Amino acid sequence: MALITGPVIAVEEVTRRFRRGSETVLALAGVSVELYGGELTVAAGPSGSGKTTLLSIMAGIERPDAGTVHTHPPLPPRQRPDQLGWRHLAFVPQALALLDELTVAENVALPALLERTGTGPDPELLERLHIDHLAGRYPSHTSGGEQQRTAVARALRLRPPLLLGDEPTGHQDRARVELLLTVFRQHAYNGNAVLVASHDQDVIAAADRVITLADGRITSDTRQQTRTYG
Numbered sequence: 001m002a003l004i005t006g007p008v009i010a011v012e013e014v015t016r017r018f019r020r021g022s023e024t025v026l027a028l029a030g031v032s033v034e035l036y037g038g039e040l041t042v043a044a045g046p047s048g049s050g051k052t053t054l055l056s057i058m059a060g061i062e063r064p065d066a067g068t069v070h071t072h073p074p075l076p077p078r079q080r081p082d083q084l085g086w087r088h089l090a091f092v093p094q095a096l097a098l099l100d101e102l103t104v105a106e107n108v109a110l111p112a113l114l115e116r117t118g119t120g121p122d123p124e125l126l127e128r129l130h131i132d133h134l135a136g137r138y139p140s141h142t143s144g145g146e147q148q149r150t151a152v153a154r155a156l157r158l159r160p161p162l163l164l165g166d167e168p169t170g171h172q173d174r175a176r177v178e179l180l181l182t183v184f185r186q187h188a189y190n191g192n193a194v195l196v197a198s199h200d201q202d203v204i205a206a207a208d209r210v211i212t213l214a215d216g217r218i219t220s221d222t223r224q225q226t227r228t229y230g
């Protein structure tokens with residue numbers, strides 16, 4: 001793996017407006033942020049503060065009205081979550097975007113298939129996310145929490161240098177929130193940048209860095225000590 005020095009992604013002065021009838025909503029109002037390998041960052045902030053918009057712009061799903069996004073390595077422009085360059089950047093959208101014609105194992109294997117690099121779902125990853133017993137099931141025949149862990153496994157399949165998760169622990173019980181935090185932290189400590197949008201105090205407490213958004217602006221950006229995770 002190439003060592004990445006400097007930010008994995010740099011967002012500069014990004015603005016995003018949405019039109020709702022005659023009204024214009026300023027979802028992001030000049031946001032600048034850089035993410036580095038080795039850190040788990042949590043984007044916190046109230047509902048409507050711009051977290052999803054920021055992640056979508058970083059993932060290339062939304063385009064900014066102004067400002068720039070640079071990734072290292074650079075990403076080609078992409079339109080849909082299932083067209084992401086999974087090798088470089090993986091997204092766990094809130095709606096998960098699993099393909100229901102594919103089994104759990106096939107969904108996890110999808111990035112490897114699309115990027116023609118290796119094959120299969122990675123049995124160790126399925127085990128780590130407690131979905132190995134569901135490998136042959138279709139997502140619609142699994143629970144919301146299991147579907148969410150499948151989407152996390154899919155995102156990690158190619159161990160991308162940038163992992164983005166939009167409330168990726170929202171359907172989990174406490175034990176599974178801890179499990180996912182351990183997985184995210186491990187991925188960060190392997191040298192990758194991980195950004196998770198969350199309201200969950202346990203998730204915020206596990207972060208190396210917390211960015212708080214309010215009304216489309218970053219109002220605080222702090223690094224914090226965390227307790228040791230397994």
Ligand SMILES: Nc1ncnc2c1ncn2[C@@H]1O[C@H](COP(=O)(O)OP(=O)(O)OP(=O)(O)O)[C@@H](O)[C@H]1O
Binds near residue numbers: 018019045054
């Ligand atoms: N497609 C859209 N059309 C119109 N307005 C939108 C659209 N997407 C987001 N917005 C508005 O932009 C603002 C930021 O929304 P965003 O989804 O980024 O917030 P959020 O912090 O992720 O909130 P939540 O915690 O509820 O998920 C909100 O005012 C929202 O209503």
Ligand SMILES: [Mg+2]
Binds near residue numbers: 166
């Ligand atoms: Mg959101």
